[in-house]
């Protein structure tokens with residue numbers, strides 16, 4: 001029998017790619033999502049239960065009915081600038097929502113969790129590349145909400161024997177290589193989708209926040225990891241939990257840093273267009289440089305980023321955005 005896995009946020013960008021990968025690897029993905037930022041049309045690989053993490057009774061009911069072997073927890077609000085304006089939304093949805101999920105898991109005797117954390121838990125870089133032992137000093141309510149959940153998981157591990165793999169993603173990017181699913185939000189704030197939409201003429205110009213950082217061209221540096229590489233790391237993490245019954249915290253990044261202008265120039269080259277830029281001051285909550293070492297994930301999961309070269313990331317994303325434009 002296929003192992004049922006509950007996927008919170010399975011209608012979202014990263015969650016839906018994980019449902020596809022889970023199905024491919026012989027698991028039975030069950031999506032739990034409130035569709036606040038997700039897309040119903042992305043739920044193609046298993047059943048869907050509409051519900052909100054803030055509704056503990058609904059969570060309990062779904063867990064009792066579906067009896068998952070493990071939970072992959074993607075559901076969250078995930079926009080740094082929005083979290084600076086509206087921290088209440090982030091602490092309620094991310095922290096309280098996750099507490100409800102953990103408590104429903106305990107009640108139903110489900111002990112395995114894969115948790116989507118973030119490089120935003122590190123804050124300003126003290127050294128680069130960042131390893132898992134880099135001090136965690138988050139500078140946005142979003143990063144703090146993820147950091148708080150990481151602390152809660154450690155306590156739940158000790159007290160209730162919960163086993164988890166916490167995956168600290170750097171910047172998720174790219175689209176499904178079959179162009180079935182990809183990044184699609186009503187309120188987009190990520191660089192690559194915004195730059196592509198500008199190149200495709202959907203937006204008239206692109207805002208660049210901060211051109212006075214202490215980096216090679218003054219713009220912020222990020223590490224982009226292909227969403228299919230993330231999905232592969234999740235199924236490996238699941239098998240790690242089943243085989244080793246042991247908890248871990250891991251970075252997932254490509255180990256390469258690209259500046260905002262390097263990304264824009266690469267999209268201009270591939271699409272043969274000129275992107276009109278508007279330079280604005282730095283945004284609060286944005287560190288100047290975030291890039292990872294993923295050595296620990298490579299070692300424990302026998303995982304490597306296979307699709308995270310800039311060309312594959314950008315060409316897959318551009319293909320998806322062109323398809324989305326005519327949908």
Ligand SMILES: NC(=O)c1ccc[n+]([C@@H]2O[C@H](COP(=O)([O-])OP(=O)(O)OC[C@H]3O[C@@H](n4cnc5c(N)ncnc54)[C@H](O)[C@@H]3O)[C@@H](O)[C@H]2O)c1
Nearest residue numbers: 009011012013014034035036037038052053075076078172
């Ligand atoms: N995108 C990135 O670069 C990135 C980087 C680091 C970490 N993450 C984390 O990965 C996870 C997925 O991110 P994403 O980019 O796919 O975001 P997304 O917005 O596309 O997906 C989030 C999904 O969760 C659902 N959701 C949100 N709140 C919910 C609630 N209370 N109850 C039920 N469903 C709810 C949304 O409807 C959506 O389908 C998030 O936890 C995010 O913090 C993302």
